Amino acid sequence: MATADIKVHTDAHHDDHEHDHEHHGNFWTNYIFCQDHKVIAKQFLITGMAWALIGGILSVIFRLQLGFPEASLEWLRPILGGWITPEGKIDSEFYLALVTMHGTIMVFFVLTAGLSGTFSNFLIPLQVGARDMASGFMNMLSYWFFFLSSAFMFTSLFISTGPAGGGWTVYPPLSALPQAIQGSGLGMTLWLISMALFIVSTLLGGINYITTIINMRTQGMSFTRMPLTIWAFFFTAVIGLLSFPVLFGAALLLIFDRSFGTSFFLSDIYIAGEALPHVGGSPILFQHLFWFLGHPEVYIVLLPALGITSEIIATNSRKPIFGYKAMVGSMLFIAILSFVVWAHHMFVTGMNPFLGSIFTLLTLIIAVPSAVKIFNYVTTLWQGNLRFTSGMLFSIGLVSFFLTGGITGLFLGNSAVDIQLHDTYFVVAHFHLVMGSASFFGMIAGIYHWFPKFFGRMMDERLGGIHFWLTFVGVYMVFFPMHYIGIAGFPRRYYSWTNFEAFSSFTDLNMLVSIAAIITLGAQFIFLFNFFYSIWRGRLAPPNPWGATTLEWTTPRHPQHGNWPGEIPAVYRWAYDYSKPGAKEDYIPQTIPYSETPESNLPHENELVKLEMGNSGAIVAGDKKH
Amino acid sequence: MMSLIIGFGVVLILVIVFMIFRITNLVNLVKGDREKADSGNGIHAFLFMAFMILSLIGFFWYSYAHFEKYVLPVASEHGVVTDHLFWITMVICVVAFTIIFIVMFWFTYKYQYQEGRKASYTVDNHKLEILWTLVPAVVMALLIFRGLRTWNEITGPASKEAIVIELVGQQFSWMARYPGPTDQELGKFDFRLIDATNEFGLDLTDKNSFDDFKSLELHLPVGKEVLLKIRAKDVLHSVFLPHFRVKMDAVPGMLTTFKFVATKTTQQMRDETGNPNFNYEMACTEICGKGHFSMRFPVVVDDEETYNKWVASQEAWLKANPDYLKRVPENLRELALIKAGLTPDNGSGQHEELQTVSNR
Numbered sequence: 014m015a016t017a018d019i020k021v022h023t024d025a026h027h028d029d030h031e032h033d034h035e036h037h038g039n040f041w042t043n044y045i046f047c048q049d050h051k052v053i054a055k056q057f058l059i060t061g062m063a064w065a066l067i068g069g070i071l072s073v074i075f076r077l078q079l080g081f082p083e084a085s086l087e088w089l090r091p092i093l094g095g096w097i098t099p100e101g102k103i104d105s106e107f108y109l110a111l112v113t114m115h116g117t118i119m120v121f122f123v124l125t126a127g128l129s130g131t132f133s134n135f136l137i138p139l140q141v142g143a144r145d146m147a148s149g150f151m152n153m154l155s156y157w158f159f160f161l162s163s164a165f166m167f168t169s170l171f172i173s174t175g176p177a178g179g180g181w182t183v184y185p186p187l188s189a190l191p192q193a194i195q196g197s198g199l200g201m202t203l204w205l206i207s208m209a210l211f212i213v214s215t216l217l218g219g220i221n222y223i224t225t226i227i228n229m230r231t232q233g234m235s236f237t238r239m240p241l242t243i244w245a246f247f248f249t250a251v252i253g254l255l256s257f258p259v260l261f262g263a264a265l266l267l268i269f270d271r272s273f274g275t276s277f278f279l280s281d282i283y284i285a286g287e288a289l290p291h292v293g294g295s296p297i298l299f300q301h302l303f304w305f306l307g308h309p310e311v312y313i314v315l316l317p318a319l320g321i322t323s324e325i326i327a328t329n330s331r332k333p334i335f336g337y338k339a340m341v342g343s344m345l346f347i348a349i350l351s352f353v354v355w356a357h358h359m360f361v362t363g364m365n366p367f368l369g370s371i372f373t374l375l376t377l378i379i380a381v382p383s384a385v386k387i388f389n390y391v392t393t394l395w396q397g398n399l400r401f402t403s404g405m406l407f408s409i410g411l412v413s414f415f416l417t418g419g420i421t422g423l424f425l426g427n428s429a430v431d432i433q434l435h436d437t438y439f440v441v442a443h444f445h446l447v448m449g450s451a452s453f454f455g456m457i458a459g460i461y462h463w464f465p466k467f468f469g470r471m472m473d474e475r476l477g478g479i480h481f482w483l484t485f486v487g488v489y490m491v492f493f494p495m496h497y498i499g500i501a502g503f504p505r506r507y508y509s510w511t512n513f514e515a516f517s518s519f520t521d522l523n524m525l526v527s528i529a530a531i532i533t534l535g536a537q538f539i540f541l542f543n544f545f546y547s548i549w550r551g552r553l554a555p556p557n558p559w560g561a562t563t564l565e566w567t568t569p570r571h572p573q574h575g576n577w578p579g580e581i582p583a584v585y586r587w588a589y590d591y592s593k594p595g596a597k598e599d600y601i602p603q604t605i606p607y608s609e610t611p612e613s614n615l616p617h618e619n620e621l622v623k624l625e626m627g628n629s630g631a632i633v634a635g636d637k638k639h
Numbered sequence: 640m641m642s643l644i645i646g647f648g649v650v651l652i653l654v655i656v657f658m659i660f661r662i663t664n665l666v667n668l669v670k671g672d673r674e675k676a677d678s679g680n681g682i683h684a685f686l687f688m689a690f691m692i693l694s695l696i697g698f699f700w701y702s703y704a705h706f707e708k709y710v711l712p713v714a715s716e717h718g719v720v721t722d723h724l725f726w727i728t729m730v731i732c733v734v735a736f737t738i739i740f741i742v743m744f745w746f747t748y749k750y751q752y753q754e755g756r757k758a759s760y761t762v763d764n765h766k767l768e769i770l771w772t773l774v775p776a777v778v779m780a781l782l783i784f785r786g787l788r789t790w791n792e793i794t795g796p797a798s799k800e801a802i803v804i805e806l807v808g809q810q811f812s813w814m815a816r817y818p819g820p821t822d823q824e825l826g827k828f829d830f831r832l833i834d835a836t837n838e839f840g841l842d843l844t845d846k847n848s849f850d851d852f853k854s855l856e857l858h859l860p861v862g863k864e865v866l867l868k869i870r871a872k873d874v875l876h877s878v879f880l881p882h883f884r885v886k887m888d889a890v891p892g893m894l895t896t897f898k899f900v901a902t903k904t905t906q907q908m909r910d911e912t913g914n915p916n917f918n919y920e921m922a923c924t925e926i927c928g929k930g931h932f933s934m935r936f937p938v939v940v941d942d943e944e945t946y947n948k949w950v951a952s953q954e955a956w957l958k959a960n961p962d963y964l965k966r967v968p969e970n971l972r973e974l975a976l977i978k979a980g981l982t983p984d985n986g987s988g989q990h991e992e993l994q995t996v997s998n999r
Contacts, residue, residue, distance in 0.1 A: 280892025363895030366794030401683035502881035
C-alpha cells in the first residue's frame with residue numbers, strides 16, 4: 014500500500030505499520046474536500062484569520078470616523094467608492110453597516126467558527142486519543158457549509174445597497190424594512206441566508222464534537238482524566254447544539270416577515286408615508302429568540318478560549334491546574350446558567366419588569382463560577398515556574414481581560430444600574446474585553462501553543478513577544494477609556510456625538526482609542542508574518558516542545574491521517590502531572606502508567622497500579638481483534 | 640509620484656526589517672537558543688510588573704483627575720438611588736479588581752522561570768475554594784438585594800396624580816404629546832390614522848383627543864411625578880434622558896412607560912454646573928437607521944408655575960389643524976370646538992377661513 018503513497022515521508026516509523034488509514038488521492042481530496050480533522054481545522058483556522066483581518070479593518074475604518082471626525086477620508090474612495098460622501102466623510106448609513114458587519118464577523122465567523130472550528134476539530138481527536146472525528150464526512154460538510162456561509166456574507170459587502178446595517182443583533186422592524194435602511198434590502202437577505210448556513214455548519218460540527226468526546230476516547234481516558242480543553246469544547250458544543258436552532262427559528266420567522274408578509278415581529282408600523290398592514294407581531298419576541306442564542310453564544314465564544322488557556326497556563330507554569338474539578342464544575346454551571354440569563358440584554362426594552370428582577374438574580378449568580386475560574390488561574394500561577402512562551406503571554410493576557418471586562422458585568426447585570434448604562438460605551442467596553450478580546454487572546458494563544466503540532470515547526474518567540482505587548486497594551490488602550498465614555502452616557506452606534514451638548518467632550522479619548530486601534534491592528538501583521546513565515550521556514554519542532562503531558566504530543570511531528578502510526582496510546586493518569594514530587598522530569602505524560610513511576614505515585618495511585626496491569630492486558634487483547 | 644516614493648520607502652523599510660529578522664535568527668541559531676529564551680523570560684516578567692504598576696497609576700489618576708468630566712450630574716429622584724448603587728458596585732469592583740490585578744502580575748514576576756526550581760504540586764485546597772466561592776456569592780446577594788429593591792420601586796406603577804406625557808419616536812426625530820389642560824387625559828390613537836399632518840394618528844372620535852397638544856420640546860415640571868408613555872411609529876427607538884437616568888425603548892405596536900421625578904430645573908442646573916448654556920437633552924439609544932445619532936430632543940425643566948403657564952399657552956393640535964374637525968363625529972363637534980379652543984361661531988363648514996387664521 015505504501016507504494017501508492019505519493020508523498021515522501023521522512024518519518025522512519027511510518028512504514029513499519031499497517032496503514033489502515035493511509036491517505037492516497039490528489040490535491041483535491043487531500044487539501045480541499047478532505048475529511049481529516051487536522052486539515053479541516055487548518056481550513057477553519059485560515060478562513061477565520063482572513064475574517065479576523067476583514068473584521069479588524071472594518072473596525073479601524075469606523076474608528077477613523079469616531080476618532081478623527083474632521084479628517085478627510087477621501088483616500089478611502091478607491092475602496093469604498095460611493096460610501097464616501099462628497100465631503101470626504103463616511104456615509105452615516107454605511108457607518109452602521111460597518112458596525113454591523115464588524116460585530117457579525119467577529120462574533121460568528123472569527124470567534125465561533127475560527128476558534129471552536131479550529132481547535133475543537135484539531136484537538137478533540139488528538140487529545141482524547143481518536144483516529145479522527147466520529148464522522149469525517151459531516152465534519153467536511155461542516156467546513157464547506159461555513160465556507161458557503163462566508164461566501165454569502167462576503168458577497169454582501171460589495172452590493173450597491175450595502176451589507177446589513179441594523180446592528181449585529183438585527184432587531185426588527187429595522188432589519189425587516191428596506192424602507193427604514195438600505196442595508197435591510199438585499200444585504201439583509203444575504204445576511205439571513207449566510208447565518209442559516211452558518212447554523213447548519215455549527216450544528217454539524219457540534220454533533221461531531223460531542224459524539225467524538227463521548228464515544229471515541231482512548232483506553233483509560235475517563236471523563237475525569239480529560240484535559241480541560243476537551244471539557245470546554247464539550248460544553249461549548251452542547252450549548253451550541255441547544256441554542257443555535259433557536260436563532261435559526263428566529264431567522265426563519267424574520268425571512269417570513271420580510272418576504273411573505275407575515276407579522277411575527279411587526280406591528281403598527283407607519284413608514285415612508287404609509288401604514289403597513291402588519292398587526293399583532295412583537296419586536297420583543299425577536300429579541301427574546303435572538304438572545305436565547307445570543308447569550309449562550311457569549312459562552313460558545315469564551316469557553317473554548319478558557320479551555321485553551323487552562324491547558325497553556327498549567328503547562329507553562331509547570332504546575333497542575335488548580336482545582337481541576339472546580340474548573341469543570343464552574344464551566345458546567347456557566348453552561349447551564351448561560352441559558353437562563355438572556356433577558357439581561359433587554360432590561361429596558363419594555364419587557365415586564367418582573368422578568369427583569371428574575372434575570373438580574375440569575376445574571377449576578379453567573380459571576381460566582383466566573384470568579385472561581387479567575388481565582389483558579391491566579392492560584393495556578395502561584396509557586397509555579399513560569400515560562401513566558403508566546404502562548405503563555407496571551408493566556409495571561411486573557412485572564413487579565415477576563416477579570417477587567419468580567420467585573421463590569423456586575424454593573425450591567427443589575428437592572429437598576431443598567432438603566433443608565435444600557436447601550437452606552439460602557440457596554441461596548443465590557444463585552445469587547447470579556448468576550449471579544451479575551452476569546453481572541455485565547456485563539457492566538459492556542460495558535461502559538463499548537464503551531465508545532467499544526468505545521469511541525471515553531472513560531473518565532475521574539476516576534477510573538479512583540480506581538481503580545483503591542484496587542485495587550487493596545488487592547489487596553491482601546492477599551493479601557495470606553496468605560497469613562499460610557500459612564501458619561503455616550504450612546505453606542507453613534508456616527509457622531511456633536512449634535513449633543515452632553516456628549517460633546519472626550520474627543521481626546523476617542524482619538525486615543527482610534528490611534529490605539531490602528532496600532533493594534535498593525536501589530537497583527539507581525540503575527541501574520543510570523544505565522545506564514547514559520548509554516549515554511551520556522552525552526553523544526555521537537556516532538557514535545559513545551560514538555561506537555563497530553564496525548565497530541567505523542568504523535569509524530571507530522572501526524573498522518575489516523576494520527577498515530579501504530580496503536581492509539583492508552584491513558585493512565587490525568588493531564589496535569591506537572592512537577593510531581595519525586596518524579597524525574599517536571600512532567601509525566603498521560604501515557605506513562607503508574608507502574609513506571611513508583612517514585613512519584615501518591616498513595617491512592619499506588620493502588621491503581623494493580624488495576625493497570627489488568628487493563629493493559631485487556632488493551633492488547635482488544636487490539637488484536639482488529 | 641509622491642505616493643510612489645512613499646510606497647517604495649515602505650517596501651524598503653519592510654525589506655530591512657525582514658533582513659534584520661533573518662540575521663538575528665541566524666545569529667541566535669549559532670549562539671544556541673536556550674540563552675535567548677531565558678533572557679526573554681525575565682524581560683516579560685519585568686514588563687508585566689511594569690504594566691501592572693503603570694496601568695493602575697494611570698487608572699486611579701485619570702479616574703480622580705477627570706472625575707467631573709465623566710460623571711453626569713443627576714437630576715431625578717430615582718437617579719440618586721441608582722447612582723448610589725452604581726458607586727457601591729464601583730467600590731466593590733475596584734477593590735476586587737485591584738487586589739486580583741496586583742496579585743496576578745506579582746505572581747507572574749515572582750514565579751518567573753528559574754533553572755532548577757521546581758513548581759509546587761498544588762492540586763486543590765477545599766477550604767480556599769469554598770471561601771472564594773462564598774465571598775463572591777455573599778457580595779452578589781447584597782448587590783442583588785439592593786438592586787432589586789431599587790428596580791421594583793422604579794418600575795412600580797405610577798401614582799394617579801402623575802403627569803402623563805407621550806413621546807413618539809420616528810426616523811429621525813421625536814415628538815411629544817401632552818394631554819390638554821381641560822381633561823388631563825391623552826386621546827386614543829391608531830397607527831392607521833397617521834398621515835402627513837396627523838403625525839400622532841390621533842383618533843378624533845375620542846373626545847379626550849380634542850385638546851391634546853404637540854410639542855417639539857419636552858417640558859417637565861420640577862418635583863412632580865411624570866409618567867412617560869413611549870411608542871414608536873416605524874422602527875425601534877429608545878428614550879434616553881442621561882441626566883435623569885431614564886432609558887426606555889420605543890417599540891412599534893407596544894406602549895412602554897417610565898415614571899420619574901425631576902429634581903432640578905434647567906436654571907438650577909445652570910447655576911450648579913456653572914454653565915449658563917446648559918440644557919437637558921434627550922437622545923435615542925436604539926439603533927434606528929441613518930440618522931440615529933441626530934435624534935436630539937430638547938428638554939426643559941421648569942418650576943411648576945412656569946410649567947403651567949407653558950401648558951396653558953400651547954395650542955391644541957385640533958386647533959392648529961381644524962381640517963380634521965370633519966373627522967370628529969357630528970355629535971361631538973360642539974365639544975371639540977370648546978376643548979380645542981376654537982370659536983364655535985366659526986364651526987365646521989368654514990375650514991378654509993379658520994385655517995388661514997390659525998396658520999398665520
